[in-house]
Amino acid sequence: MQAHNKTVVKSMQILTLFINHPKLTFNEMMEHSNLPKTSLHRMVGSLEEMGFLTRDEHGHYSLGLIFLQFGQLVGERLDIRTIAYPIMKELRDDVEEAVNLIVRDKGEAMYIEKVDTLHPVRLYTSIGRRSPLYAGDSRIILAYLPEEEREAYIDCTELNPIAMGTIIDENTLRHALEEARLNGYTITSSELENYTKSVSAPILNGKNQIIAAISVAGIEARFQEKRLPELIDKVTKAAKEISMKLGSQTS
Incomplete structure (x- = not known):
């Protein structure tokens, strides 16, 4: 472990x-x-092989293009919190339910922002929480x-x-994903915690690619069937609104 460190x-x-140096020999x-x-030669070779460094025909090294990808992801994730928060707060005040902002992190979903409900009985989803992409409000990202x-x-x-409503059949999951894409939102029930419900919708960037999701989530008793159309409308x-501020052309 010490050697790896x-x-x-x-x-x-x-x-x-x-x-401080754009290029270095x-x-x-x-x-x-x-x-x-010897140590530097070995490490530079490894960094070049992994794409962290690139070398031109004159033997000058510079940072690899992979940093553009990292920079774009970090920038999007930082900007999206700033852009989304006031819209999330307005949505929470309107529907009086917890509002979550979720991004994909490799094969998982991560909650990066939350505006909590003021109800005394609530879900205790915290910023930094992770969940599988196939379950709960993050499934819209997978879709x-x-x-x-x-x-x-x-x-x-x-x-x-994970909970009593988690989808564990591949064909059922595929159908749910197709339905979510057609509808533009997803509704989940008791997938991450029992007796809970959520409505989530996709957030797209300027290339109309999925970069995040926003959801309202809470106790199942407050998500009655007659209230769902209102929640769907407001979440989508x-x-x-967030997508448009990020450059998406969706209407």
Whole structure:
């Protein structure tokens, strides 16, 4: 473990050189980092192989294009909280239910913002909570992924029961995902916790790609059938408002 920690530290030491230097030769990296030549050569080779560094025809190294992907993701996730929060708060005040902002993190969903309900009986979903993409209000994210990604996820994911309403059959899940895409929202019941319900809708970026979801969630008793059309309307409108502020052209 100690060796791995040293490797990470040295890798960061190399990468941070490029904060102040757009391009560096190997000798310049050695001079600035004070790392032994053999060790530096090995680590630079690994960083180049993984895409963290790139080398031009003149032997100059610079940060790899992978950092553009990371930067875009981090930027979206930071910006989206700032953009979404006032809309989430307005939605919470309107429907008096907890409002969640959810993003995909690899094969899971993560709750990155929440405006809690003022009701004394509530769900205690916290920022930073993770859940599987196939269950609960985060399933709308899975529904809006490209078909190949959805199928790859289903093929490699064990659908374990979490609460009494969790979908654990692949065909049932596929049907639910198709229905969510057609409707533009998803309703879930007792999938992550018993006797709870949620309505969620997708948040899209300027390329109309799914980057997050917004949901209202609460105790099942407050999500009666006659109230669902109102909640669906307000959640989908909030999702579209956030999406438009992020550059989406959806109407």
